[in-house]
Amino acid sequence: MAKGIIRLKDKGYGSDHLLRALKDYTCIKCEKDIRKYELYARYSVNKYKEPFQPVCKDCAWWLKT
Numbered sequence: 001m002a003k004g005i006i007r008l009k010d011k012g013y014g015s016d017h018l019l020r021a022l023k024d025y026t027c028i029k030c031e032k033d034i035r036k037y038e039l040y041a042r043y044s045v046n047k048y049k050e051p052f053q054p055v056c057k058d059c060a061w062w063l064k065t
């Protein structure tokens with residue numbers, strides 16, 4: 001497993017990891033900036049059809065269970 005990746009619970013869809021951002025992203029939920037080196041998660045409605053989208057840590061609902 002690559003450095004800077006934190007394994008969370010098994011939820012699938014790429015949402016079970018926090019990733020260290022290698023560039024700036026915009027959260028698809030709240031449109032907040034995710035800056036380089038911050039942790040973010042990736043979300044896909046359908047992992048086979050939709051590309052993974054960046055989600056900030058605050059919006060990662062699976063962290064709040």
Ligand SMILES: [Zn+2]
Nearest residue numbers: 027030056059
């Ligand atoms: Zn967000």
